[in-house]
Amino acid sequence: METKTNLKNLNFKELEDFVIKNNLPKFRAKQIAKWLYNKKVDSFDQMTDLSKAVREQLKEKAEITSLKLATYEISEEDGSIKFLWKLKDGHTIETVLIQERNHKTLCISTQVGCAVGCKFCFTTKDGLIRNLETPEIIDQYIEVQRFIGNTPENRISNVVYMGMGEPLANYDNVKKSVQIFTDDKMLGLSNRKITISSSGIIHQIEKMYNDPDFPQVKLAVSLNASNQKQREYLMPISQTNTIEDLMKTLDKIPFKQGFRIMLEYVLIKGVNDSEEDAHRLGKLISRNRKKYKVNLIPFNPFPGTEFQRPTEKDVLRFEKILWKYNITVIVRWSKGKDISAACGQLRKKEIENQKIMIT
Ligand code: SF4
Structure with missing residues (x-):
């Protein structure tokens, strides 16, 4: 039997090629994209401006997938919602909706688990299980938008x-998903409202910036240290992607207004939060400071971690030192501390619950 084409695997050009290959006029691609990404339907029968014959033809050749909601938690503190989705092979992934005063941001997953092994991260505990496919990335957005209501006032903009x-370890699927997110005929989000956060895999960052088909979006890089020894301890990936080479690579990326690079720094008590660290970080960035913003993230403890969250006073002291170097700093006090806040925690909780139910 011929495998059906998953329509959410196609960027707009590929969707046009698909309709032409199936002897349909080119404009059908626009109609289909409108139903999938604007109306966010999950069946061909809902595409009411296509004739019954066309809908039947599409059903034979293509499929529209969706994600199954396993569970969710709403934070009473700030309204953020953490979703757990069940994938077709039974694995689960998380998505978080952050509700700011005037906009909504969705934090999406790109892999089941992670191989990078950052010491302060809960997700990496069981290693990498697999990459997400493009539809599994895109559907996190579509499903959450449906969940909160697909109306203009509820639109998730970021x-x-x-x-x-x-x-960037799931390069092709991430690239395709960004194409779908930013295409006006598809999800139509602004390029400036999309951020890819990488642990700093140098050759993949270079590949992305040299790839003419990768729409330009914002880059965030997990720095988390002010020198090589400290970074190697927190992020083993730094053994081969040294802090010096990483900063050289980032320094070379041409500056573009509205696309400053976000350097993320998880502040961990007694590990990387001293005054000395703040000064070293300040010096490291100040030579090119206009190009960067620093995002300070006080560590969010999770069960079994050896690390602690610094006090508010210590976080503010660190921030003030960076100001002395004229660096733009934002402190990101974690959202949803009353729900399973660390990334991967809700997933783990659900797996444990299932084990209890089975035994
Ligand atoms: S912080 Fe990100 S890159 Fe590092 S282990 Fe966790 S998920 Fe992977």
């Missing part, structure tokens, strides 16, 4: 690739 996984 997407951050900061959930489970290293996005």
Whole structure:
């Protein structure tokens, strides 16, 4: 039997090729994209401006997939919602909706688990299980939008690739998903409202910037240290992607207004939060400071971790030192601390629950 084409695997050009190959006029691609991404339907029967014959033809050749909601938690503190989705092979992934005063941001996952092994991260505990496919990335957005209501006032305007996984280790699927997110005929989000957060895999960052088909979006890089020894301890990936080479690569990326690089720094008590660290970080960035913003993230403890969250006073002291170097700093106090806040925690909780139910 011929395998059906998953329509959410196609960027707009590929969708046009698909309709032409199936002897349909080219404009059908626009109609189909409108139903999938604007109306967010999950069946061909809902595409009411296509004739019954066309819908039947599409059913034979193509499929529309969706994600199954396993569970969700709503934070009473700030309204953020953490979703757990069940994939077709039984694995689960998380997505978080962050509700700011005037916009909504979705934090999406790109892999089941992660191979990078950052010491402060819960997701990586069981290693990498697999990459997500493009539809599984895109559907996190579509399903959450449906969940909160697909209306203009509820529109999720920002997407951050900061959930489970290293996005640039799943390059092709992430690239395709960004094409679908930013195409006006598809999800139509602004390029400036999308951020890819990487642990700093140098050759993949270079590949992305040299790839003419990768729509330009914002880049965030997990720095988390002010020198090589410290970074190697927190992020083993730094053994081969040294802090010096990483900063050289980032320094070379041409500056573009509205696309400053976000350097993320998880502050861990007694590990990387001293005054000395703040000064070293300040010096490291100040030579090119206009190009960067620093995002300070006080560590969010999870069960079994050896690390602690610094006090608010210590976080603010660190921030003030960076100001002295005229660096733009934002402190990201974690959202949803009353729900399973660390990335991967809700997933783990659900797996444990299932084990209890089975035994
Ligand atoms: S912080 Fe990101 S890159 Fe590092 S192990 Fe966790 S998911 Fe992977």
